[in-house]
Amino acid sequence: MAVSYKDLGLTNTKEMFAKAVEGGYAVPAYNFNNLEQMQAILQACVETKSPVILQVSSGARKYANATLLRNMARGAVEYVKELGCEIPIVLHLDHGDTFELCKDCIDNGFSSVMIDGSHHSYEENVALTKQVVEYAHAHGVSVEGELGVLAGVEDDVVAEESTYTRPEEVEDFVKRTGVDSLAISIGTSHGAHKFTPEQCTKNEDGVLVPPPLKFDILEEIEKRIPGFPIVLHGSSSVPMDQVEVINANGGDLKAAVGIPEDQLRKAASSAVCKINIDSDGRLAMTAAIRKTMNDNPAEFDPRKYLGPARDSLKELYKHKNENVLGSAGKA
Ligand SMILES: O=C(CO)COP(=O)(O)O
Ligand SMILES: O=C[C@H](O)COP(=O)(O)O
Ligand SMILES: [Zn+2]
Ligand SMILES: [Zn+2]
Known part of the structure; x- marks a missing residue:
């Protein structure tokens, strides 16, 4: 049912x-993908009074089981009430790649789905997105589409180079598909290695500084679809302090580079109204787990290392809400 x-x-x-x-x-x-991430997200968003989108990838559904995830989202609503602050919560499918997957999520309690047809031809993308929108809207569910391809691994597809969104396509795409929001490609990408060292310059402290996002493309898009909700994927900043903790505790992360926070602040103040962050959370959890295990080699209670990982994740998300996205206080 x-x-x-x-x-x-x-x-x-x-x-x-x-x-x-x-x-x-x-x-x-x-x-x-798991309980600790859910706790960290909800605690951070309640404490900062921020609305939140809980994102589930198809990989997360395989890892954690769709029924358990759905019931965790149900639990999330009760949990935030218990914490004393009712924030709006969206359960969103991240990078849906087929109509069937989107339909399954819509039939299983998701309030928003992404159909990422950006790896298909333009006309195929339009047709697939429109098909999902028709089913979703009949159920009150929102749909995110995508135009342009992000570099890196996406939907198990490896794109060596990004293809920026073509502003001249957005109006037609939005009109013909009926999507509620649009993910665009302006220089972000997935993962912790968004740029090669060759693409970056070095600042006076020897830190790699990536090329700026293509704000000219964003502005052009905003002119063509004024006020339309825009989404940025691949928006982790890859904090160097976390990378250093990982490497100091047996890790081996080389030349990791993310999107500087000031770039994201600027994007958030525009029509960009949803910013996707996953890798930074992975780094924060991994750093805390590696350090805790290294510092306490005799410890074998998972709560003793997952607990600090959860707390570190919560602090990271509070920082994002308060100092980068500006969502704090907006619930
Ligand atoms: O876009 C994302 C999820 O859809 C996550 O991006 P990051 O890998 O930069 O965190
Ligand atoms: O965009 C990808 C997200 O970071 C989710 O990653 P995943 O597919 O490994 O769960
Ligand atoms: Zn895509
Ligand atoms: Zn993404």
Whole structure:
């Protein structure tokens, strides 16, 4: 039997995005695969009074089981009430690649889905996205589409180079598909290695500084679809202090580079109203786990290393909400 997101107490993105575009901030979209990530996201967003998008990739569904994830989202709504602050919560499919997957999520309590047809031809992308929108909207569910390809691994597809979004396509795409938001490619990419050292310059401290995002493309897009909700994927900043902790405790992460926070702040103040962050959370958890295990070699209670990992993740997300996305206080 199908389960509607409304029965779980979740919301779609409609009002959430309208407020974010109007207010010049971005709603955080944090990926989760397990209990500790869920706790960290919810605690951080309640403490900062931020709306939140809980993101589930198809990999997360395989890892954690769709039924368990759905019931965790149901639990999330009750948990935030218990914490004393009712923030709007969206359960979102990240990088859906087929109609069937999107339909399955819609039938299983998701309030928002992404259909990423950007690896297909333009016309195929339009047709696939439109098909998902028709089914989703009949159920009150929001849909995110994508135009342009991000470099890196996406939907198990490896793109060596990004293809920036073509502003001249966005108006036609939005009109013909009926999507509620649009993910664009302006220089971000997935993972902890977003740029090669050759693509970067070095600042006076020897830190790699990547090329700036293509704000000219974003501006051109905004001119063509004024006020339309825009989404940025691949928006981890890859904090060097976390990378250093990982490497100092047996890790081996080389030449990791992310998107500088000032670039994201600037994007959040525009029509960009959803910013996707996953890798930074992975780094924070890994750093805390590596350090705790190294410092306490006799410890074997998972709570003793997952607990600090969760707390570090929570601090990271509070920082993002307060100092980067501007979503704090907007719930
Ligand atoms: O875009 C993302 C999820 O869809 C995550 O991006 P990062 O790898 O930069 O965290
Ligand atoms: O965009 C990808 C997200 O970071 C999710 O990653 P995943 O597919 O490994 O769960
Ligand atoms: Zn894509
Ligand atoms: Zn993504």
